[in-house]
Amino acid sequence: MRGPQRITIDGPAGAGKSTIGEQLAQKLGYIYIDTGAMYRALTWLALQEQVDINDGPALGRLALSSEIVISRPNIADGRQYTVTLRGRDITWDIRSAQVTRAVSPVSIHPEVRTVIRSRQRAMAQYGHVVMVGRDIGAVVLPDAELKIYLTASLEERARRRYAELVVQFGQDNPALPSMQQVVSDIQRRDSIDRENMQPAPDAIIVDTDNLSIAQVLEIICRHVEDKA
Numbered sequence: 510m511r512g513p514q515r516i517t518i519d520g521p522a523g524a525g526k527s528t529i530g531e532q533l534a535q536k537l538g539y540i541y542i543d544t545g546a547m548y549r550a551l552t553w554l555a556l557q558e559q560v561d562i563n564d565g566p567a568l569g570r571l572a573l574s575s576e577i578v579i580s581r582p583n584i585a586d587g588r589q590y591t592v593t594l595r596g597r598d599i600t601w602d603i604r605s606a607q608v609t610r611a612v613s614p615v616s617i618h619p620e621v622r623t624v625i626r627s628r629q630r631a632m633a634q635y636g637h638v639v640m641v642g643r644d645i646g647a648v649v650l651p652d653a654e655l656k657i658y659l660t661a662s663l664e665e666r667a668r669r670r671y672a673e674l675v676v677q678f679g680q681d682n683p684a685l686p687s688m689q690q691v692v693s694d695i696q697r698r699d700s701i702d703r704e705n706m707q708p709a710p711d712a713i714i715v716d717t718d719n720l721s722i723a724q725v726l727e728i729i730c731r732h733v734e735d736k737a
């Protein structure tokens with residue numbers, strides 16, 4: 510079957526993009542690229558090097574001087590992929606609360622987006638990719654053959670995120686954030702990310718609120734077959 514060469518999956522935090530993206534790529538034998546990891550890696554580096562997260566030109570220079578490598582997982586510790594920067598494995602560092610707090614302000618700078626978007630285009634040039642993010646279908650790969658935009662209500666996205674945190678921290682851990690904290694964190698990120706988060710005009714919008722992962726995958730696979 511000759512299916513769509515480039516599949517984009519965009520949508521807000523917690524809509525299920527990474528789970529769906531990874532499983533779809535696996536099913537099709539495509540490469541899975543989570544573009545959020547690139548913004549996170551740059552944010553991690555900026556915090557390490559004490560570059561001001563409000564200084565767009567400095568962050569743009571930092572992005573240009575750093576090669577962020579996303580590769581197949583080299584350790585079986587639950588990771589979806591391995592992220593390396595300047596020879597260091599930062600796969601888990603980029604998931605810290607500190608990076609999560611700073612990544613939205615870092616990613617809004619046009620200087621940052623220009624550099625990262627051009628790397629994303631280079632990564633997709635040979636096709637057979639499922640690329641996941643916010644602006645992939647609308648801006649990065651406007652010619653992609655299949656564009657999906659996943660949505661879910663704020664409440665549902667917060668519920669999913671909270672369930673992940675319970676697994677990560679453990680139910681009785683005092684460091685486990687409250688549901689209210691999770692809701693306000695997602696709201697804050699939505700309001701910053703919104704600027705770079707529009708569905709492409711030809712995107713297929715899938716509301717995942719009342720759907721299981723398997724059901725969402727089934728819907729997307731039907732569209733993949735339609736395009737084949």
Ligand code: DC
Pocket residue numbers: 522544545546548549612613616641642643644645698702705
């Ligand atoms: O998907 P995520 O939470 O790992 O993304 C981290 C941040 O990166 C998110 O706050 C918005 C930004 N981002 C972006 O602006 N454009 C993308 N294509 C992907 C992520």
